[in-house]
Each structure stands twice: as structure tokens, then as C-alpha cells.
Amino acid sequence: MPLLGDYLIVSGFLFAIGLAGVLLRRNLLIIFMGLELMLNAANLSLVAFARHGVTAFGAPDYNAQVLVFFIITVAAAEVAVGLAIIVALYRLRQTTHVEDLNRMKF
Amino acid sequence: MLIIQFWVLSVLMLGSAVCVVVFRNAVNSAMSLVLSFLALSGLYVTLDAFFIGIIQVLVYAGAVMVLFLFIIMLLDLKVEARRTLNLAAVFGGLAVLAGFVFLIGQIVLSFPASGESFPALARTGYSDVSEVGVALFGNFNLPFQVIGVLLLVSTIGVVILSRRSLR
Structure with a gap:
């Protein structure tokens, strides 16, 4: 049986890879994909904790799974709005490269 | 048996997540992201969270990634041209990452419950x-x-x- 710590380590690595995508890539779409990876890392650790903290009846903690359901819903809404913003930006400037979008840079 | 499933799925998920960051073509990144999400839904199933696994496949690997691919095709992005890298920024990013991974390891290792295996369920199904x-x-x-x-x-x-x- 894998331990709880194994799942937490894997979830932390997934979060770190997503953070690497956000920090190191310059394409807005890839940055967005990195954000999705980070959200999924949080979901994975939540589900692992739900399975670890069984209730008095010996069932997994379904409250945590409901929270994961809410996170997935919010992430879907966020993707729709974010991609619409990227499309509007592309119409205006013909680029999705963050270094070409420095109008507000001090 | 479960531990083999866990390691195969984790390596698949982390490997394709690395591919998302490394690939230069946005379509390749999106396809590896789909693979990563599918492996993650398998991990949910190893944790007895079948509903979340199905939702993961339907919403993430299905709807969200179709939206991503649609936008990538719509914007008609070429393969990113190589630009001069800002070396200070790259090293700064890598340093932040190394610190973050170190911190995660410290926290998980010092967390008392992380060495426990999962308690058995009262009944399966x-x-x-x-x-x-x-x-x-x-x-x-x-x-x-x-x-x-x-x-x-x-x-x-x-x-x-x-x-x-x-x-």
C-alpha cells in the first residue's frame, strides 16, 4: 500500500512543475496550463486526505470530495474566462508572448 | 498491486507534466496535459474516489482541454521562436523552484501522519x-x-x- 506521504510528495512535485511552467515559460497559454497543473496538485492532496481521514462509519470523508468538486467547477469557469481574455488580447495585439505585452510595465 | 499502480500512474503524470513545460509547440503541450490529467484520474481511482476520477476525465480531459485546443488552433500559434534568454531570470526562477521543492520535502517529512498507510474501509464498493x-x-x-x-x-x-x- 502506498503511504499518505507518497501522495503528498507526488502532489508537491506536480505543484512545483506547474510553478515551473508559470515562472519559466513566456507563452500565455502555457502559463495557463501551468496554473491548471497547480490546481490539480491541490485536488490530489485533498483526495488523499479524504481517503486517509475515514469517518466513524469506515467510509472516505466525502466532504473533501465535495470540495474537490467545487474546485474543479471554479477551475472550469476560470479557464473559460481566462481564454476569452487571451483571445481578446490576441485580437488587440496579435501576440500571446508576455514579453511583447509591456504597456503597463514601469 | 496498488503500489505498482500508484508508481506507474505517478511517473506517467509527472513525466507528461514535465513535457507540458518543456515542449515548444503549444499543441504538443496540450496533448501531454491531457495525458497528465488521465493519469491523475487513475490516481483518484487508486484512492477510491471514483466519482472525482470520472469528473476529472469529463471536465478536465474533456471539456477544458477541448477549449484549450480550440483556442490554440484559433490563434494559429507558430512554434515559438527562440529568443535570447534572460539568464538572471531563469536562474532566479530555478532557485525559487529548488527552494520550493526543498520546503515541500521538509514539510511532508516532518508531518506526523505522512508515514501512515491508508486505513481500511469498512466495506468495499x-x-x-x-x-x-x-x-x-x-x-x-x-x-x-x-x-x-x-x-x-x-x-x-x-x-x-x-x-x-x-x-
């Missing part, structure tokens, strides 16, 4: 969908309706954002 549904419509009824309003607002927002002129 819980009906995930009905349990989550009862919790969703009972305990979490108000947040559920608020989420519905959020989806409505985001739909209207997308329609307004994607009009021809933003006036």
Missing part, C-alpha cells in the same frame, strides 16, 4: 455518486447554488469579453 450527491445537496446546498451563479456570471462574462469591440 461504496456508492460514491450517491454519497457525494447527498453531501452536495444536503450539507453544501448553499455553496452549490453559489457555484451555479458563478458559472452563469462567467458565461455572461465570456460572451461580453468576446464581442467584437469592448466598448
Whole structure:
């Protein structure tokens, strides 16, 4: 049986890879994909904790799974709005490269 | 048996997540992201969270990634041209990452419950969908309706954002 710590380590690595995508890539779409990876890392650790903290009846903690359901819903809404913003930006400037979008840079 | 599933799925998920960051072509990144999400749904199944696994496949690997691929095709992005790298920024990013990974390792190792295996369930074959549904419509009824309003607002927002002129 894998331990709880194994799942937490894997979830932390997934979060770190997503953070690497956000920090190191310059394409807005890839940055967005990195954000999705980070959200999924949080979901994975939540589900692992739900399975670890069984209730008095010996069932997994379904409250945590409901929270994961809410996170997935919010992430879907966020993707729709974010991609619409990227499309509007592309119409205006013909680029999705963050270094070409420095109008507000001090 | 479960431990083999766990390691195969984790390596697949982390490897394709690395591919998302490394590939230069956005379509390749999106396809590896789909693979990563599918492996993650397998990990949910090893944790007895069948409903979340199915939702992961339907919503993430299905709807969200179709949206991503649609936008990538719509914008017709070429393979990124190589630009001069800002070396200070790259090293700064890598240093932040190394510190972050070190911190995660420290926290997980010092967490007392992380060495425990998962307790056995009282019986196998819980009906995930009905349990989550009862919790969703009972305990979490108000947040559920608020989420519905959020989806409505985001739909209207997308329609307004994607009009021809933003006036």
C-alpha cells in the first residue's frame, strides 16, 4: 500500500512543475496550463486526505470530495474566462508572448 | 498491486507534466496535459474516489482541454521562436523552484501522519455518486447554488469579453 506521504510528495512535485511552467515559460497559454497543473496538485492532496481521514462509519470523508468538486467547477469557469481574455488580447495585439505585452510595465 | 499502480500512474503524470513545460509547440503541450490529467484520474481511482476520477476525465480531459485546443488552433500559434534568454531570470526562477521543492520535502517529512498507510474501509464498493450527491445537496446546498451563479456570471462574462469591440 502506498503511504499518505507518497501522495503528498507526488502532489508537491506536480505543484512545483506547474510553478515551473508559470515562472519559466513566456507563452500565455502555457502559463495557463501551468496554473491548471497547480490546481490539480491541490485536488490530489485533498483526495488523499479524504481517503486517509475515514469517518466513524469506515467510509472516505466525502466532504473533501465535495470540495474537490467545487474546485474543479471554479477551475472550469476560470479557464473559460481566462481564454476569452487571451483571445481578446490576441485580437488587440496579435501576440500571446508576455514579453511583447509591456504597456503597463514601469 | 496498488503500489505498482500508484508508481506507474505517478511517473506517467509527472513525466507528461514535465513535457507540458518543456515542449515548444503549444499543441504538443496540450496533448501531454491531457495525458497528465488521465493519469491523475487513475490516481483518484487508486484512492477510491471514483466519482472525482470520472469528473476529472469529463471536465478536465474533456471539456477544458477541448477549449484549450480550440483556442490554440484559433490563434494559429507558430512554434515559438527562440529568443535570447534572460539568464538572471531563469536562474532566479530555478532557485525559487529548488527552494520550493526543498520546503515541500521538509514539510511532508516532518508531518506526523505522512508515514501512515491508508486505513481500511469498512466495506468495499461504496456508492460514491450517491454519497457525494447527498453531501452536495444536503450539507453544501448553499455553496452549490453559489457555484451555479458563478458559472452563469462567467458565461455572461465570456460572451461580453468576446464581442467584437469592448466598448
